[in-house]
Amino acid sequence: MAAENTTGTTPGSTGAVDVGAARAALREVPNDPGAPKPDPILVGSGLVRRFGGLKAVDVGHIEIQRGVITALIGPNGAGKTTLFNLLTGFDEPDEGDWSFNGSSLRKVASYKVARMGMVRTFQLTKVLAKLTVIENMRLGATGQKGERFWSAVFPSIWRKQEDENTVRADALLDRFLLAKKREDFAGSLSGGQRKLLEMARALMVDPEMIMLDEPMAGVNPALKQSLLGHVKSLRDEGRTVLFVEHDMDMVRDISDWVIVMAQGSIVAEGTPDAVMADPRVIDAYLGAHHDTDLSELDEEKIEAEAMAELEGKDKP
Amino acid sequence: MARRLVALAVLLVFLLLPTAAQAVAEGRTTAAGTPVAAEPTDEPSPTESESAAPTVPDGPYLSVRLLDEGEPVPGVTISATDADGGELGSAETADNGIAIIEIPGSGTYTVELDEETLPDGIALDDETGNTREVRAPLNGPNIVVYNIGTQAADTAGFGFQLSAALVSGLKFGLITALAALGLSLIFGTTGLTNFSHGELITFGGLMTWVFNVSFGLPVIVAGLLAMVFAAGFGWVQERGLWRPLRKRGTGLIAMMIVSIGFALFLRYLFQYFFGPQTKSLSQYTTQQRQTYGPIAIADKEIVIILVGIVVIAVTCIALMKTRLGKAMRAVSDNPPLAASSGMRVDGVVAAAWILGTALSGLAGALLAVNSQVNFLMGFKLLLLVFAAVTLGGLGTIWGALLGSMVIGFMVEVGPLFGVPSSIKEVGALVVLILVLLIRPQGILGRRQRVG
Amino acid sequence: MDLFEILRAALSQALGPQAIVLALAAIGLNVHFGYTGLLNFGQAGFMSVAAYGLAVPIVIMDLPFVAGLVMALLMPVVLAVVLGFPTLRLRADYLAIATIATAEILRLVFGSVEMRDIFGGSNGLTGYARPFQDLNPYGSGIDLGIFALSRNDLWAATVGWILVALCSLLVWALMRSPWGRVLRSIREDEQAVRSLGKNVFAYKMQALVLGGVFGGLAGLFLALRQASVVPSDYGTNITFFAYTALLIGGAARVLGPVVGAIIFWFLLSGLGALFSQATSGANPLIPEVIMSNQQASLVRFILVGLALMLLMIFRPQGIFGDRREIAIDGR
Ligand SMILES: Nc1ncnc2c1ncn2[C@@H]1O[C@H](COP(=O)(O)OP(=O)(O)OP(=O)(O)O)[C@@H](O)[C@H]1O
Numbered sequence A: 001m002a003a004e005n006t007t008g009t010t011p012g013s014t015g016a017v018d019v020g021a022a023r024a025a026l027r028e029v030p031n032d033p034g035a036p037k038p039d040p041i042l043v044g045s046g047l048v049r050r051f052g053g054l055k056a057v058d059v060g061h062i063e064i065q066r067g068v069i070t071a072l073i074g075p076n077g078a079g080k081t082t083l084f085n086l087l088t089g090f091d092e093p094d095e096g097d098w099s100f101n102g103s104s105l106r107k108v109a110s111y112k113v114a115r116m117g118m119v120r121t122f123q124l125t126k127v128l129a130k131l132t133v134i135e136n137m138r139l140g141a142t143g144q145k146g147e148r149f150w151s152a153v154f155p156s157i158w159r160k161q162e163d164e165n166t167v168r169a170d171a172l173l174d175r176f177l178l179a180k181k182r183e184d185f186a187g188s189l190s191g192g193q194r195k196l197l198e199m200a201r202a203l204m205v206d207p208e209m210i211m212l213d214e215p216m217a218g219v220n221p222a223l224k225q226s227l228l229g230h231v232k233s234l235r236d237e238g239r240t241v242l243f244v245e246h247d248m249d250m251v252r253d254i255s256d257w258v259i260v261m262a263q264g265s266i267v268a269e270g271t272p273d274a275v276m277a278d279p280r281v282i283d284a285y286l287g288a289h290h291d292t293d294l295s296e297l298d299e300e301k302i303e304a305e306a307m308a309e310l311e312g313k314d315k316p
Numbered sequence B: 001m002a003r004r005l006v007a008l009a010v011l012l013v014f015l016l017l018p019t020a021a022q023a024v025a026e027g028r029t030t031a032a033g034t035p036v037a038a039e040p041t042d043e044p045s046p047t048e049s050e051s052a053a054p055t056v057p058d059g060p061y062l063s064v065r066l067l068d069e070g071e072p073v074p075g076v077t078i079s080a081t082d083a084d085g086g087e088l089g090s091a092e093t094a095d096n097g098i099a100i101i102e103i104p105g106s107g108t109y110t111v112e113l114d115e116e117t118l119p120d121g122i123a124l125d126d127e128t129g130n131t132r133e134v135r136a137p138l139n140g141p142n143i144v145v146y147n148i149g150t151q152a153a154d155t156a157g158f159g160f161q162l163s164a165a166l167v168s169g170l171k172f173g174l175i176t177a178l179a180a181l182g183l184s185l186i187f188g189t190t191g192l193t194n195f196s197h198g199e200l201i202t203f204g205g206l207m208t209w210v211f212n213v214s215f216g217l218p219v220i221v222a223g224l225l226a227m228v229f230a231a232g233f234g235w236v237q238e239r240g241l242w243r244p245l246r247k248r249g250t251g252l253i254a255m256m257i258v259s260i261g262f263a264l265f266l267r268y269l270f271q272y273f274f275g276p277q278t279k280s281l282s283q284y285t286t287q288q289r290q291t292y293g294p295i296a297i298a299d300k301e302i303v304i305i306l307v308g309i310v311v312i313a314v315t316c317i318a319l320m321k322t323r324l325g326k327a328m329r330a331v332s333d334n335p336p337l338a339a340s341s342g343m344r345v346d347g348v349v350a351a352a353w354i355l356g357t358a359l360s361g362l363a364g365a366l367l368a369v370n371s372q373v374n375f376l377m378g379f380k381l382l383l384l385v386f387a388a389v390t391l392g393g394l395g396t397i398w399g400a401l402l403g404s405m406v407i408g409f410m411v412e413v414g415p416l417f418g419v420p421s422s423i424k425e426v427g428a429l430v431v432l433i434l435v436l437l438i439r440p441q442g443i444l445g446r447r448q449r450v451g
Numbered sequence C: 001m002d003l004f005e006i007l008r009a010a011l012s013q014a015l016g017p018q019a020i021v022l023a024l025a026a027i028g029l030n031v032h033f034g035y036t037g038l039l040n041f042g043q044a045g046f047m048s049v050a051a052y053g054l055a056v057p058i059v060i061m062d063l064p065f066v067a068g069l070v071m072a073l074l075m076p077v078v079l080a081v082v083l084g085f086p087t088l089r090l091r092a093d094y095l096a097i098a099t100i101a102t103a104e105i106l107r108l109v110f111g112s113v114e115m116r117d118i119f120g121g122s123n124g125l126t127g128y129a130r131p132f133q134d135l136n137p138y139g140s141g142i143d144l145g146i147f148a149l150s151r152n153d154l155w156a157a158t159v160g161w162i163l164v165a166l167c168s169l170l171v172w173a174l175m176r177s178p179w180g181r182v183l184r185s186i187r188e189d190e191q192a193v194r195s196l197g198k199n200v201f202a203y204k205m206q207a208l209v210l211g212g213v214f215g216g217l218a219g220l221f222l223a224l225r226q227a228s229v230v231p232s233d234y235g236t237n238i239t240f241f242a243y244t245a246l247l248i249g250g251a252a253r254v255l256g257p258v259v260g261a262i263i264f265w266f267l268l269s270g271l272g273a274l275f276s277q278a279t280s281g282a283n284p285l286i287p288e289v290i291m292s293n294q295q296a297s298l299v300r301f302i303l304v305g306l307a308l309m310l311l312m313i314f315r316p317q318g319i320f321g322d323r324r325e326i327a328i329d330g331r
């Protein structure tokens, strides 16, 4: 791996994060919304984003622990994607401040956020359809000499770095089972493959923290299992992961910490087991039968409960 | 496929018939045989041939076009002398403001304007001299534009000038608003940034001229017919061109480029049948402004303003109150949602095209009544219409109206406050760019969801 | 009907200076639109600032020829930066409107009566091109029967095609590099490129400047070859013709704009000569009632419009292009 690519961004190279210790430290944290963490990498407070009359995001305080996997869950329209947009500079909050690694990100452009080591993927995938898969991957590499105008004209300046990036890209493609598609246009990939490509491409940036917006949506079960392994290994490399996911099995399986959003605010957070047992979370998001197999239940009963809930919600 | 071709054919026939009839009816001025493999230098700007003159000598000549703030000034005697002061002859400007004087060959000449022959009540302003040196680089036609600034002979006070400018601004703003409303309706329902919209305006103006001059109908009837034809033209192009494109899933940028091609196609087709000249309607051509207290206004201007206000008001009320209007706004807001809630989106879009082109056609007709008819008249207005619509926020009705009035007043009142009057449109375009800088979504527009 | 004459007119224009002007302008648009997805409808503006950048210092300010050349190369850069700052953050259609408005503002100002002392009004400026003409090494023009250029045009064409070759080479070198990859990615989805830490704005600006300079070279070349700068040469049409040429040859291909410009002028002057012949003489092929000689010169422009529409609809990848790689999807 070329030195220019990694300086400052590979958490592994600093060796500062001890995954075990980080996870252990979380156990001491109270299960309250907005609870402070022992070693937060991302801290936000007072974040508000309105769309017309709607407060899409209204987060009093949020801290993300360094070196662990944090899941962000919540019903559709809770404001998870909007919060991602705010944190990564793709949208501007009406109020609030937030910082990454201690430096404020207010008014920081999204590309700078990515350069600082916080990279996100999109819920609606954004692959570059008219570029090949390997070109998509190469684009992800940072600090490329060949991306500067004058150097670009002389291949001798950037050829070596490009080859190194390609080696790295191929390794990632192997890991995400895309090696066979290497020379295909990204536009020809299936929905699930695009998710994979986007995640792999984000890793080309070598981020300290990676934010995944529904990474598993549309990915087949077998691949999901291996992806879970990859996400865990990201953590074990020392990266921080924040991801949005509706698949509770996955959340339970890999996350060290869970934050629950509803109607723009954080309503609960804690360890997976604690959160899934929280009556407010069950009420707002999971539903009473979330850990039972659907087919075993009396469908009529569920429907009745759902109806009752809907009517109840309509009142205020 | 076959159906689409048929629709296209219908579109063409529909377009050509009336103009062809006119061409035949009018009888053709014999073309002086200027060889066409001609000067390559003026190839990229064929539109400039606009000022070709009625009777053209075989040899080299000066074609002097007398313009007062872009308006041709007829009936003025122009004479030319060569560099040594030798008289070359004189000529009177025709309706299109052009006087043709034969010259021995390329060189530098002095053109003199006989102030005595200026129309009654106007005189050259202080900055304009009555002579001008012109270079004639060609051994053939040399086109010279003689821009003069005139002023009312009895120098009016600033208040009077302001009220005159305000009247002009209101009139111009309303005409722009009609066209802008049309553009906005179409943009709102289809997302198409239509660069051929200028030609829709021209279409209205040309049709008015065809019905009025070729068929001898009164201007008012001709204007109404032009509006109806414009509406039909809108429907035909929606069915024959834009709807099939939407059905193929053509992207908006691709459609925008298609509209550019369509604009070029129409513009030259218009010139083909109508000719490059600027022509007048048969009635209401020269009307003096009359004074009512502090304002001076011509009768036809009153009518234009009233028609503008009434039509815009009726359109807005219809958009607010009727089911169709509400449907249009629903489609503008969210086409997929409107479709999924059982709305006939295609029908609504067709209605928007019909209404939009009718309004633009009316704008063209009013422009024709206000001044004259030319195949470039709509194209010249297009950027101002864009400016108006962008100023208010693309796709919003009220934004289009507001923007148009701002543009109208700016263009007409600007010269009073130091904007050079020969480029008074520039101010409006500068404002357009400034607005884009400060508030890209326009004054009344909304931002879109990212990510 | 003299087919040889028609072919001669067509070839001479297709390989002559007119095609070079269009090719240079279209190479610029290829960088803007083909590779980066920037919808610049104001290429005429870049051309005009370069042309006036050349003429004004020499004619009005009495500076040496070289100063004019420097200004001609500098002005498009300045225009790109000034224009880019407000507009590059805009949506594609707003950018299109802003650029076309800018080009029109420039044209109106250059042609205005009030600024006649600086820009020469609607007659423009002349009398700066002598040093260029003096460099002409050719003793006479060239006439191969099927193809002919005057002495001046031969010199201009020599310089022009070298210029076109150099520009194409530069575009080729840039577009195969990682820099070009970023541009193409921006065309696809700029948010994605941002999320990977690239300064999209800076890249767009670089692309705007580069394409603007190519446009400027087109204006500079036109001014040198024609020995006069007239505002009416820089109307919106030249931009749209350049787009047509680009689409004929294929956007996002290095030689697309060059091939396109040649074909464009081949057809334009071929059709011009064809219809001119068909309508002239005592007993024209096409009767006067249907088409007069004056109208004959318009048919080709009607066809340009039609061609632009049909290309965009049915072959957005251009005549030689590959559908999978095209810049914009017409379907
Ligand atoms: N640009 C926008 N304009 C208007 N409303 C918006 C915009 N973006 C988001 N919203 C609204 O904000 C709310 C939160 O949206 P968001 O996309 O953040 O939800 P989410 O939690 O990601 O949901 P999901 O799980 O379905 O992805 C929704 O009600 C949405 O309609």
Ligand SMILES: [Mg+2]
Pocket (backbone or CB within 6 Å): A080, A081, A082, A123
């Ligand atoms: Mg979401």
